[in-house]
Amino acid sequence: MAKKIEQKIVGYEVVNLDEQRKKAAKDEKNQIEDMHENVKRPEMLVGATYKIKTPQSEHALYVTINDMVLNHGTKHEVRQPFEIFINSKNMDHFQWVVALTRVMSAVFRKGGDVTFLVDEMKAVFDPQGGYFKPGGGGFMPSIVAEIGHALESHMKMIGLIKEEKMPAAQREMILAKRAEYDNLKGEAKGEDSGNFPADAKLCAKCVAKAVIIMDGCLTCLNCGDSKCG
Numbered sequence: 001m002a003k004k005i006e007q008k009i010v011g012y013e014v015v016n017l018d019e020q021r022k023k024a025a026k027d028e029k030n031q032i033e034d035m036h037e038n039v040k041r042p043e044m045l046v047g048a049t050y051k052i053k054t055p056q057s058e059h060a061l062y063v064t065i066n067d068m069v070l071n072h073g074t075k076h077e078v079r080q081p082f083e084i085f086i087n088s089k090n091m092d093h094f095q096w097v098v099a100l101t102r103v104m105s106a107v108f109r110k111g112g113d114v115t116f117l118v119d120e121m122k123a124v125f126d127p128q129g130g131y132f133k134p135g136g137g138g139f140m141p142s143i144v145a146e147i148g149h150a151l152e153s154h155m156k157m158i159g160l161i162k163e164e165k166m167p168a169a170q171r172e173m174i175l176a177k178r179a180e181y182d183n184l185k186g187e188a189k190g191e192d193s194g195n196f197p198a199d200a201k202l203c204a205k206c207v208a209k210a211v212i213i214m215d216g217c218l219t220c221l222n223c224g225d226s227k228c229g
Contacts, residue, residue, distance in 0.1 A: 061097075
C-alpha cells in the first residue's frame, strides 16, 4: 500500500536486507545458552532413574541422571545431562562408583559433546568376565558397560543421540535368515519372541548372542552384521 509523505525528506539510507538478517541471526545465536561449568544449578532438575540388576550381585544399582533444561520455552530448548548418581545396598563398589559419578558429572557440566562417554563406558571389560542380562537382554562385558548402556538410553530419550533405524531391506534379510535357520534346525520360534537360537554365538558389534552360520557365513540376527558383506 502506498504511503503519502507529509514531511520534507532530509536524508535517506539504503537498507541491506541480507546484512539485517545476518545481524538478527547473530544476535539470536548470542542469546542461546549452552552448557558450561558456570551454569548455576536450579533448585529442581528433571531426570530419570534406571535400574540395573546383574547376576553378580543380589542388590540392584539405581542410576539417576538429572538434566538441565536450557533455553526453556524457546525453539532452542534442549535437555543436557547435568549430574549422575548411583545408589545401591551393595557397598562392594562404593569407592569407584563415587569416583565415576563425580567425574561424569564434571564432564557433563563442562558442556560440549558428551556422547563420547557412552562408547568409552561400553568398551570397559571386566577381567573376571561379563554376564548375560536376564530375559535375553544381551551380553554385558562389565557393570560399567551396563551403566554406559543406561546412559545411552537416557541420551536417546532426551535427543542427544539419534537412534539409527535398521533399513527395511536389511530387516527382511535377517528375518529370512532366521526362518531358514529355524527350518534347518527344526525350531519354530516366534518372530517377535526376542530369543535367538541356543547355539548362536556372541556378536562383536552389538554384543548380543545372536550370530549364526548360514552357508558358511557368520551373520548376526540382531544387528545384521555379516562377515560376508
